[in-house]
Amino acid sequence: MGITIQISQFLLSLSLLIILHELGHFIPAKLFKTRVEKFYLFFDIKFSLFKKKIGETVYGIGWLPLGGYVKISGMIDESMDTDAMAEEPKPWEFRSKPAWQRLIIMLGGVFVNFLLAYVIYVFLSFVYGDRFIDASTINDGYLIENPLLTDLGFKTGDNIIKVGDYDVENVSDIKGNFIGAKTVTFKRNGAEQTITLPEDFLGQLSSSKNRDLFEMRYPFIVAEVPDSSLNKSVNLKQGDVLTKIGNDTVKYFDQTESILKSYKGQQVEVEILREDKKLTESIKVSDEGKMEVVPFARIGSISMEKLGYYKMKTKEYTFGESFGAGYNKFTGQIGKYFGQLKEIGNVKTGAYKGVGGFYAILNVFPDFWSWQNFWSITAFLSIMLGVLNLLPIPALDGGHVMFLLYEMISGRKPSDKFMEYAQTVGFFILIGLVLFANGNDIFKAIFN
CATH class of the missing domain: 2.30.42.10 (PDZ domain)
Incomplete structure (x- = not known):
């Protein structure tokens, strides 16, 4: 039953994000009178599970749940429709539109991803507020059993007060700020100490069978x-x-x-x-x-608070205040995700070993249904999808944006043949990244 709930949440979240992302391309394309030939949830290689033509656009659901797409006329995309590109440009085609309009069309999906995440954080703040474990009330420290940590000198009972440059006010601040942290400061027997983490600590952690860090102690x-x-x-x-x-x-x-x-x-x-x-x-x-x-x-936080193990803090927001709270959460998550990408890009950290694919994303969802958790995870995934699509890789939105900015600055438009080659290279890069990420999932499942 638990895995069914996880899969249901995963597919619902993924479908929502894909549809809204592609809608971000679709709407400005239609506003600029650009023809959209297809609007698909999932990929329809060889056949579709469902399709229906309305007006000039075929709407459908593919069978391969690796993403989705809109096929815009006159645009070199994953369809690689070179025959159509060989004809003279038509007024309704993407390539016939001014560069600024094409830029807005390409940025539309990322804009919707970021807007969706912000709106979710606003409503989560308003509906649920913030409820967290007050780290200052953890009197007996944390459970530390991972050999990676104990070999560095950490012991059960250490009270973590700072991770990197961030003070720990909320217990979730520990894991939330761990990526990119170089030091961890704690109190032991009233004395403050700092331990420097090895540069490849994230790589060691990703390769370890035990990935626990500083865990809560339970009765x-x-x-x-x-x-x-x-x-x-x-x-x-x-x-x-x-x-x-x-x-x-x-x-x-x-x-x-x-x-x-x-x-x-x-x-x-x-x-x-x-x-x-x-x-x-x-x-x-x-x-x-x-x-x-x-x-x-494990037991619930309410029971732990009742037993006197720690205290919870609750902060509620008015509707007006929730816009500021949502903005802080939104910008904070974007900053953290860029920090993760920075660590992954640095081979010395070994953080690339922790990159996961669809199975890793599936396991982010809990095995019970909680709308608060579902929307919180969906907001983060929306940020992740937006940031990844901004990467300057041909075949991603960021690749198209890179070439459009070059055109707008230089006044020279890259040739269609160049764009075809770039799209092909970008496609193989993406396939390599997908295989690497999902290969990591398989490796961990077999050997950990």
Whole structure:
């Protein structure tokens, strides 16, 4: 069921982004009286799942969900319709329009992507506000078990206060600002320390089986006592919070392993918290140092706040204030994404190893339905699609824009033959990037 929900969110988000991006090209093309021959969601190589001609445009759905396109008359694009380009230019063709009109048509898709992301952030701010974990209330630091981090000197209990040049006010600031960070500053036993990350840390992390960074610490909360457990007859119920084992106080799940090992093969009293009441039970510890009880892997932030592990902060916005809040989120995400591209482009960082394809994007969506999460992810993907389309690669919008700017500055228009060659080169570059990204997904699935 979970994977079905993920796929549904992925396809809905992808379809929405493709249609609106192509609509960004379609609308200005029609405004400038340029003929649009096709408007397609997904690619229709050989055949279409659906198509219908309305006026001069064929609207359809292809079978290959790798994107979408509008075919504009008189434009050298992925269709490579060289026969049509060999004829004399017609008044309704793209190539007959002034350079400034062609520039607006080409930038239309990216403009819609950015506008969509901004509008989503505005309404997310207005409808949901901001609710986050106040990092200043994390008193016992974070769970740090990744060998990449422990080898650098980090320990569970370190309280992260700064990542790169960014102060950590919200717990999500840690991961949100990690790409591009050179240092991490933390407090340990009241003393402030800074560790410098190796230049290729992102590459090491991408290649590692364990990609956890600084994780939240959770209490030991009983999820289930299996029938095969040696403690199946003990009065333990789902939701019980383990607070003491023998004479040892237990606040976090990560403390239990070492404590239980000291009671191997013994009977020991434990203290549990059940609906605000403290109870004492006697349990058996196996010869391997296990309670044979299944704990919850994670619990909700509301429950954690109720148990006193941290405090949440909530900020609500009026409709007017949400425009400013949405703008800050929009510009912040664009800045972070450009930062990611910068790191990926620097071979020394090894960040290119973390580049993912469609499977990686699919896994960004949670396995449960949440409109807040869905729209937040869609806004980020819209920014990603807009930025990638601006890259000066022939076959992308940015490639066409690059040649149009050259034409407007120099007064010389690149020949159709040159544009055909450039489009072909750009197509192979894109195919290479797609194969590399999705190959990374396959490699990680097999070897990690």
